[in-house]
């Protein structure tokens with residue numbers, strides 16, 4: 013039986029952790045639990061549900077800053093920003109459909125704890141790049157503050173960075189301050205059709221190396237193209253997004269189309285179709301349709317994305333985001349994540365791979381996150397011990413023993 | 415020197431000759447400097463009020479040498495202070511009497527330029543500007559551009575998480591570095607990140623950036639390169655008050671425009687800069703804004719027109735758009751020379767670096783004026799207006815008894831004021847020794863202990879750059895202890911399901 017505690021303020025979170033430390037209990041930290049199926053399944057005694065900590069506490073559009081309790085639904089924050097013509101520039105992707113849940117779930121704390129970022133990451137940075145300040149309860153049952161509400165701040169260590177992407181293993185975040193940015197006036201997409209993966213990586217590289225300020229670059233190979241919305245034809249499509257003020261987008265669309273001509277036939281998407289297309293890229297749509305296949309997310313140097321992909325079985329389904337630097341790979345067989353071939357490709361070419369979806373038994377038996385060198389592993393463990401010496405927060409969620 | 419540094423270790427000092435001898439076996443030739451005369455150039459950094467000769471200067475050339483030197487110092491309990499170009503304005507590179515000063519200047523090679531992946535791999539002693547220069551032929555550049563970019567090194571930038579006038583749009587160092595190689599004090603060499611986006615596991619790279627040389631010695635850095643914008647144009651706008659200028663900044667951002675740079679100067683700074691550079695600044699205004707737009711010409715022209723309109727709606731009394739590249743550079747020349755310009759009208763100046771929520775600017779300027787009267791010292795302000803980073807320049811004369819102390823106290827009061835209105839002690843120059851003792855203004859003991867536990871994970875003996883950043887040094891064993899008991903689980907107040 014796993015009991016659930018649902019605190020409504022920082023003090024109560026502190027009390028809960030205090031209890032866990034004193035009694036040697038382990039806590040599972042939860043926002044909306046939308047990514048519960050992601051990461052290593054952890055053995056815990058009690059669930060600490062942080063979704064009761066809700067509400068936007070500060071929003072100054074002209075200073076590009078927003079603070080909210082960590083359990084505030086992302087959807088609520090995004091709606092508020094939209095009203096003011098602003099957005100989360102890191103474009104958190106929506107894992108809901110991928111993991112068999114509804115779209116539109118998830119908390120701000122969950123997005124930061126997993127360093128969620130979508131297609132715009134290659135231009136605007138990840139969640140960690142927009143994370144300005146935090147209040148959090150460490151595994152020592154102590155409430156700490158770090159950062160602040162201003163963008164430019166180098167006072168003390170940048171603790172926000174290490175908390176972003178720590179999957180709730182270092183501290184339970186209760187208040188979060190992020191940088192927000194203006195929503196672009198309009199967008200359009202330039203499509204190059206019919207490219208193979210290698211050529212597509214070259215095209216994306218050329219586009220990113222131009223002054224067209226591309227804010228999304230994905231390659232959708234033939235075998236998955238039909239799953240994406242908004243494409244004119246269900247064929248291999250290398251898609252390049254342009255955002256900004258109308259005269260600028262119009263100008264860059266022409267420039268980029270001309271630059272892409274030598275690679276293959278070029279098509280253009282207007283704002284409405286472009287939006288639809290990038291929503292399906294952001295949701296990794298092909299892999300949400302069926303929940304069966306084990307799903308990997310690989311981060312590597314963009315120029316060699318195709319080479320990493322080529323080292324994986326041809327029966328896998330995949331597509332590329334981040335100009336080739338992010339590869340989503342769905343393995344062909346339900347019970348075979350084929351970690352071996354992926355880890356070998358990474359070892360040779362660099363980067364890291366995360367097993368995003370697989371049955372729990374499988375996630376417990378292979379490394380979900382990229383195995384680290386002995387030195388990095390030891391250092392990570394020492395960092396964890398500093399925050400959470402008794403291992404009460406999400407023990408084993410990232411790595412066994414951390 | 416009003417800041418106390420850690421007590422020198424007399425046992426280490428007593429072994430100085432022996433230590434120098436061993437270091438010479440590790441870094442041969444001229445890589446070890448032990449004579450007082452030759453060590454003199456290393457005794458201070460950009461915070462020149464503080465100086466201290468190190469025990470010995472070591473200038474390694476390879477990662478192996480760094481590793482050997484650090485392993486030796488670790489085994490022998492010898493302190494180490496890393497140094498890049500020594501332009502730190504917070505005393506981060508200030509030597510210790512009983513410490514090795516590890517100068518990284520010989521790490522000056524650009525190892526790889528990879529346009530396909532839009533990155534460069536450089537050694538930490540390469541200067542910031544040299545990176546941009548090395549890729550300029552292909553139309554690329556490295557975005558963070560501290561005003562010291564001719565001199566400061568990438569290693570120093572990483573340690574300080576340096577910014578520049580363009581970081582509102584393009585980010586600080588931490589947003590533009592993908593990976594690095596660091597050597598821990600034990601001599602262990604680690605790679606964090608790489609050519610890909612987002613490091614795996616804990617974001618240790620994010621911790622190292624801005625850690626002021628306290629966590630490890632950086633021996634290689636992978637930076638992101640950006641394509642140069644097609645064009646850039648600037649608008650020079652004068653206002654009758656800083657409130658109006660601040661309102662204009664808010665209105666520009668409120669209109670969804672993020673300029674490439676947005677700088678503000680107050681009357682004393684305008685007067686000094688104009689007298690020095692003749693940039694064509696209006697002299698009858700209280701505040702001056704430089705707003706730069708960059709991108710394709712179609713975009714820049716469109717946005718410049720909107721900025722002009724917004725400026726006029728916000729009581730601008732003068733508004734001039736750069737008509738040529740030459741004129742744009744002239745607009746900037748005044749701002750970029752603001753420090754030396756102030757240096758011309760005063761024997762010495764002390765540059766502060768707080769950040770405030772921008773809406774608080776009028777209040778902060780008013781209170782600063784009061785402080786100026788109280789301390790009897792003039793102050794000029796330049797301001798990264800887009801992100802609230804304020805650089806007050808306090809004018810003083812170090813030859814007049816007591817003026818330096820007064821300037822420092824004035825500076826501390828300004829930083830306390832920044833924190834009081836919701837801001838922070840330092841926006842880009844770092845804590846170093848300068849703001850070390852002000853840290854408790856912003857952080858509780860619990861906060862500072864949590865940060866020091868990070869330090870313990872990297873450097874358990876506290877040998878790397880001690881005496882910087884943290885006002886009080888605790889032993890790691892002491893910080894590691896935890897006394898928690900009791901904690902019944904009635905949680906009378908916590909909803910349970």
Ligand SMILES: Cc1cc2nc3c(=O)[nH]c(=O)nc-3n(C[C@H](O)[C@H](O)[C@H](O)COP(=O)(O)OP(=O)(O)OC[C@H]3O[C@@H](n4cnc5c(N)ncnc54)[C@H](O)[C@@H]3O)c2cc1C
Pocket residue numbers: 459460495496497498499500501502503505506507518538559560561562565566567568569570571572573574575576577578579626627628630631632633753842843879
């Ligand atoms: C005129 C002037 C203008 C300036 N303008 C700006 C500005 O616009 N924006 C801004 O952000 N800063 C500015 N600065 C401050 C300064 O230039 C930056 O902090 C710069 O990054 C320091 O680089 P450096 O190579 O001189 O480092 P140093 O001063 O030598 O060292 C700075 C810190 O970095 C550590 N360090 C250096 N190299 C390494 C390494 N390889 N590994 C680990 N630690 C290392 C040192 O221990 C020290 O703590 C300015 C300084 C001056 C003098």
